[in-house]
Amino acid sequence: MLTQDDAEAIADKLGCTSDEGRSHKYYELFVDDKLITRFGVRRASREKGHGHLPRELHITQKQCRDLSKCPLSKDGYLQILREKDLL
């Protein structure tokens, strides 16, 4: 299960900025000063599931775990977005 810790690890790896919402905190990835993607984290227990993260990041569950745990780098992630014509 993807958690808030995973979301924060991904945000840290991608160098995201943050934006406060109503009860969510959103991490935003800007490339060349353009917003590329945005994903939300619930301000609640760190153990709560964040299963929506892969969809917000336009990647698979496995790629999301790889992004959080190391194997997938920021460059690798950006390449995935390029291949999907999102960058």
Place this chain on the structure above:
Amino acid sequence: MKGSQPAPATLEWLRREVHESQAGGYLPFRGTPSAQFYQTFDLEAWDPNVVVVVDGVYNRMREEGAAAVVRQVTSVEEQLRAVFGYTKRLDELCERVAGLESKVEQVLKRLGELGALRRSFLVPIETLEPEPYEITRPFTAVVIEGEGEFEASIFDLGIFASGETEGEAIANLKETLADTVDRLNGLPDARLGKGPLRQKNLLNKCIRKVEEG
């Protein structure tokens, strides 16, 4: 022939007696000079019982002459065919059983996957109240039960959220929707990448902010 000491019909004896040029890894079995026949048998699969039968044929040939043995040899051939035919059928049966085992495993695996399939249902989104937004084009959210959580999605608009219950997931989805509309409309188009710009245009076709007061 009668009274002479027959050689034991061992595998070594058979090796000596057969046509060496044709032996190779297999054993061609020879009957009599006038009624020869050859049959190849796998030496590795040679059955001791068959050797006993051949031993009997050898002894009879020595005692009663070759002519009497032809029928016996034919009988031996039939027995050999039966022995090796049985082995072949057994091998085929084992292969079929292995194939069936593999298929049963696949079916059980598939059944397990079906049992673990995530439950999903559709929720029409008709209002974002109490948020000051009006939905101008209704849309439907998909809620999927995940690993101890529910994931709510509006795929066309690229809005996703999670919650511990279906209700919480939908509430989070609506909130994310409102937050996203606010955020994207707060940024100029020049600062939006392809995905967010497309998302902003779609959202503005479906949702309109209601001016308070």
